[in-house]
Amino acid sequence: MFFYLYLAWRNIWRNKRRSIINIASVLFAVVVALGTRSMQLGTYDRMIENLVSYYTGYAQVQHKGYNDTHSLDESFVANEAFVSHLQGADRATSIAPRLEAFGLVCGDSATMGAMLVGIDPAREAEFSHLARRVKQGAYLEAASRGVLIAAGLAEQLKLGLNDTIVVLSQGYHGTTAAGKYAVEGIVDFPSPELNNRLIYLTLPTAQNLFACENRLTSLAVMVKKSKHQLEMIESVKSLIRDDLKVLSWQDLLPELLQYIQMDNASGVIWLIIIYMVIGFGILGTILMMTLERNREFGMLIAIGMKRGSIRVIVLLESVILSFIGAVAGAIVGAPILLYFFYNPIRFTGDMAQYMIQYGFEPIMPFSLEPMIFVWQTVSVLIIALVVAAYPLFKISKIDPVSALRTG
Amino acid sequence: MSVIRLQNISKIYQDHGLPVRALDDVSLEIEAGEFTTIVGPSGSGKSTLLNIISGLDSPTSGQVFVEERQLDKLKSCELVNLRLHRIGFVFQAYNLIPVLTAQENVEFIMLLQGQPKIEREKRARELLDAVGLGDQMRRRPTELSGGQQQRVAVARALASMPAFVLADEPTANLDSAAAENLLTIMERLNHEKGMTFIFSTHDQRVVKRAHRIITLEDGRIASDVKADPH
């Protein structure tokens, strides 16, 4: 076997220029693929992180039916003991109890819709590091009576610290909810979706406003790594009452999930196109390598080499040729990815405006997920195998008598 | 004992739809240790005869026995093994694997036979010494002259310790000196080791040295004479 490898290796370098062009083509494809994949996965990670780690959590415990209506009537009673009880779920790192409802928020001159979120300040700080997002004023204390307002919303309402807002909404079972609060702090989110609509209150304040004594709309659960999500969900399921259910972020943010799936699908199609184009080039080379060695193959068969062994050599040639390109591509691609991983592309000007308008953070982060590299190598190997099919078939048809006779 | 026995061999090709009788009722026996040449004009059936002897081609009618084994009774893998272990080949051109050195080319056949590395190296060295290329072992075919390439081919043919060596116009592309040199080496191997050689040629230099000359004309044996080599 080692000898076959050696023979295949030698054969590849029989025509150096041709092999180098081939390797360069694979290298090119792999670098393009690594770049686009890294960008896509990096963007997805960022989008998920922006919404999941900064707000939604990897899963939420809700009352059955809440997710369809977002109605306070579908809230549930949960005391401190229950929250602590859930804290014991496998892989759960932190838990944030929340009471959320939509409300109209009036500043001095303008009125906007906002998502009012009642939180346990200490737990929320641990959960989404909300305290670190305060860019003006102070974070909420357990006994605070005021609110934290997202920077984008504050700007639209022309609100500053200590300004007063009037909140108007509908509480539990259709009661009217109204309240007046002072702005204690302004928090900044990278995701425009959060930055333009969030207002935080303490849980008791919110429960009081919405007449939801001891009630929550959701308990958000965080895990350290996304791969722990399923384990955590299973564990949470076993800990909760019958009237509650656990929803993953995929259930909670179906639009984000679908957007990612679609973008991912288009990315995969793009890679298939590039790899197919490159594959044709390699096919041409392998074809030539086969045709020009017709006599050699005839001679090898005549002196007693099995066709199977010749096939092994040709297959090895195809695999080695592509594999060198894949490795070279990874070597060239890795530093580029590494650079952009630490220095993500930031958009400015119109482009940034455009992205914010569509709810994206104006940044193009890269991912260093090792699977990106693995997949490119696998793809290249698949090409090598597919491309080798023609010569493999051709070898069975070689007639040594005529192969030796002709040119 | 006869190494090769042909009984009433006929071979008919279809050439552009027309039947061509390449061999017509040829019967022939070749004994171990012979230094035989098959001569005849182009198209007389020399190559076809060699191909049939080696089992690369099969006759339209008649039987071929190599060491008393009937070829058409062998399975294809047995045929491959027969060629690998019992027959040595020297072709007119394109004998060697271009990407391998002389030594590797000689070793190649033993590698296919599955011989251990030490044995392979030892034998390759001996054989290359025997053909006078002991100092050119690490060169690749493109770095060798035509005559040297053919000598490597002879060394390779012998490497498998075959029952006989089939050489199809081995001197066709060689100048006189190289041809003489090659023939001398083969003659010596025949003489010293009793190796059977069967040539197809129309090169008089080869014919002069043969012990037996079989002449083919239009696919038939026109004459079969014992000769005294000069």
Add this chain to the structure above:
Amino acid sequence: MLLLIAWRNIWRNFKRSGIIIVSIAFGIWAGVFTIALSLGMVNQMVEDALRTYISHIQIHKPGFRQRREVKLVIPAGREIAAQLGQAPSVQGAAPRSVVAGMAGSPTSTNGVQIIGIDPQAEAKVTDISERLIDGEYFESSKRNQAVIGKKLAERLNLRVGSKIVLTAPMPSGEIGAGAFKVVGIYKTSTSMYDETTVFVNIQEADRIFVLSGGIHEIAVVMHNIDQADSLTTALRSQFPDLEIFGWKDISPELAMMTEMMDQSLLIIMIIILLALVFGITNTMLMGVLERTRELGILMALGLKNGKVFVMILWETILLSLVGGAVGILAGIVTNALCRRTGIDFSLFAEGLEAFGMAAIVYPAMHTRHYIIVSVLVILTAVIAAIYPGIKAMRLKPVEAIRTY
């Protein structure tokens, strides 16, 4: 003559040329199809956005667009709208009152824009009346009708006939509220819009939120969108105190999107063609190397080096053009076939609609794009020909003839 030799040479090694032609054709086809699909998506997105909520021109009191204050009404707005509606180039001009408020059902609440419309004028401007999936558009006889989006209906658990309470601040600063009956449910290709936009009759909005006849917005749609710019300019000089925006000012992202899409498509095409360069170069190089002897003879006969280069260049261009033509033709056929039925991305409908894109995409491509692709193909061929061409040019006739 060189052209003829080049053409014949391509077909000498049919298999090899065939592979590279198929590869070029595939690459170009894939590129053309991707472009058509993306352009189709964007065009549709722009058209939908203009038809559904942007219109061609919008008129506001300065500051309203930023702050949405109910006090910022257009003076004599209704008269201006009526006048504009009569203008020959204008298809329709709709007066609207726009109030940021809240929609509540017995179970839940959601933030909404309450838009008071004149149903007849509005139907000439936007296509909400054609996008109803349940119920009916406004009927003049009934009072307190509301038309809401599908997403909002789901959120608030509302059906046609359900009651919906709309709450919003009034110009006085107090909060006004009114109960409406859902008469129609519409669905656009933007889910966010469907979740946050409620239409009511402009008279009722006026009455409930005490707007005293004031309107906040006039939306204008032209017969021909190209005339929007000139009308915008004319209106600006006529009403210096009002903010008059063409659709590109209202939604620069949308205007930018077409342009950006053009750029990213160019990049995609260039990457595909670069990937093709390798294969083409290799094929041509092999062609040159195996013809060393022949080229040597031609040169010995007196063919100048430059001509040899030109010959190789012609071969490469012809080869690429054959592949390119096949690819473009295949693209045109595919696009035409897909235009008839559209390509169904319903699997990702929610994700698409979150960004204002329709789930059924009709590929679209301008002649301009085909021309760009063709030019790029030729450019690719030239780049791919350089190395093999130089290689051929550098052959020394004597050596070339000797080696074979």
